[in-house]
Amino acid sequence: MEAKYYQKLHDRSVQCELCPHQCIISEGRQGKCRVRTNAKGTLQADNYQAIASVHLDPVEKKPLYHFYPGREVLSLGTVGCNFKCSCCQNFEISQVGVDGFAHFLSYSFDQLVQMAQDKPGNLGIAYTYNEPAVWFEFITQLAPRIQAVGLKNILVSNGYIMPKPLEELLACADAFNIDLKVFDEGIHHSFTGGELAYVKHTLKRIVAAERHLEITHLVIPGINDRMENFQAMIQWIGDSLGDTVPLHLSRYFPRYKAKNETTPVDLLLEMAEYARRYLKFVYVGNAVLDSFQDTYCPGCGTLVIQRSGYRIQLEQLSTRGTCLHCGHQIAVCS
Ligand code: SF4
Ligand code: SF4
Structure with missing residues (x-):
């Protein structure tokens, strides 16, 4: 897959413009991220659709x-x-x-x-x-x-x-x-x-x-x-x-x-x-x-979400993500 953000330079080298490293990559070499390669003067995204x-x-x-x-x-x-x-x-x-x-x-x-x-x-x-x-x-x-x-x-x-x-x-x-x-x-x-x-x-x-x-x-x-x-x-x-x-x-x-x-x-x-x-x-x-x-409501101090590892209990949280006690917005829920 050809990469989106880059420009072609002289001698078939390229400059990647995706991240601030702005790597200049000569033919056959990779950028610092190791997943963008200069193949014959075009920059390729090597990991496109490669799911690890x-x-x-x-x-x-x-x-x-x-x-x-x-x-x-x-x-x-x-x-x-x-x-x-x-x-x-x-x-x-x-x-x-x-x-x-x-x-x-x-x-x-x-x-x-x-x-x-x-x-x-x-x-x-x-x-x-x-x-x-x-x-x-x-x-x-x-x-x-x-x-x-x-x-x-x-x-x-x-x-x-x-x-x-x-x-x-x-x-x-x-x-x-x-x-x-x-x-x-x-x-x-x-x-x-x-x-x-x-x-x-x-x-x-x-x-x-x-x-x-x-x-x-x-x-x-x-x-x-x-x-x-x-x-x-x-x-x-x-x-x-x-x-x-x-x-x-x-x-x-x-x-x-x-x-x-x-x-x-x-x-x-x-x-x-x-x-x-x-x-x-x-x-x-x-x-x-x-x-x-745990999450406590900044408005009234009520315990709204209790967590133990990745298990949670929505103690006082409405379906709209607000504190059931005082209405303060706590989370995105819907
Ligand atoms: S590190 Fe990768 S993404 Fe960043 S500029 Fe270099 S080649 Fe592009
Ligand atoms: S993936 Fe690893 S090397 Fe990359 S930013 Fe996160 S901690 Fe750092």
């Missing part, structure tokens, strides 16, 4: 806590990513190209739409596990078909994409969980290989386009545990995105190349306490702290 994972997951697992709580979503992933995080949970698929994965599944768009419709109670499709931005051609062809049958599209992303293709994704996406990794331009660049400013732009555009947004922040000792950076991030989220954007603080465990110590629970709790001064919905994940998974 298919699972029916709780929407809470994305994580999205305020988007149709309690529902499941058919979740798809492929290979490739435009970041290089040393702690990547899914490095087996994110840090390889199509040659590095042996068990791709192949479904037509019609089959995927049918699968999404056939799963009882399924919310739609989540593009997740690896980075969906580098699956651009596939998503922008499947997602409108999913919406056409009344289902939703969810992107779980690092937000690293150029403004123009982002607008195309916004036109066919309903909800995002964006991983905001480090709130310091220099550390962000050394940790991910990408620039924080583009991620911030993506976050602002999602809010301006009125798509549902939740943010994940994995707290990694030695990378992003400095309180002054964290405090600046929380204030920026509150000021630039609004205080109702749910924030998921997540505990890190050593994985892949990362050897940093596991996040101390006390640090997560200190961060959560600070974040709650500015944001109405702050959660702590991966830490077996069930009470930090």
Whole structure:
């Protein structure tokens, strides 16, 4: 499949314009994401319709806590990513190209739409596990078909994409969980290989386009545990995105190349306490702290959603997503 955003340069090299890396790729070579190849002077999207994972997951697992709580979503992933995080949970698929994965599944768009419709109670499709931005051609062809049958599209992303293709994704996406990794331009660049400013732009555009947004922040000792950076991030989220954007603080465990110590629970709790001064919905994940998974109404303090793992109880939530006690809007439900 020929890639959409690129230009041809001299000597049959090309420049990809999908993400801010703007890779210049000579003939026969790949971009940093490993899934866009210059084949005889044209840029090919190697992972188009190459599905590496298919699972029916709780929407809470994305994580999205305020988007149709309690529902499941058919979740798809492929290979490739435009970041290089040393702690990547899914490095087996994110840090390889199509040659590095042996068990791709192949479904037509019609089959995927049918699968999404056939799963009882399924919310739609989540593009997740690896980075969906580098699956651009596939998503922008499947997602409108999913919406056409009344289902939703969810992107779980690092937000690293150029403004123009982002607008195309916004036109066919309903909800995002964006991983905001480090709130310091220099550390962000050394940790991910990408620039924080583009991620911030993506976050602002999602809010301006009125798509549902939740943010994940994995707290990694030695990378992003400095309180002054964290405090600046929380204030920026509150000021630039609004205080109702749910924030998921997540505990890190050593994985892949990362050897940093596991996040101390006390640090997560200190961060959560600070974040709650500015944001109405702050959660702590991966830490077996069930009470930090629950949702309380910011209007009256009533427990509205109780969570235990991925099991939820809608204690005081109306079908319209409002608090049954005071009417405050809590979640998207219908
Ligand atoms: S999408 Fe891939 S090839 Fe294109 S600019 Fe980004 S990393 Fe480079
Ligand atoms: S952005 Fe996500 S998928 Fe990509 S390397 Fe980082 S953690 Fe892995």
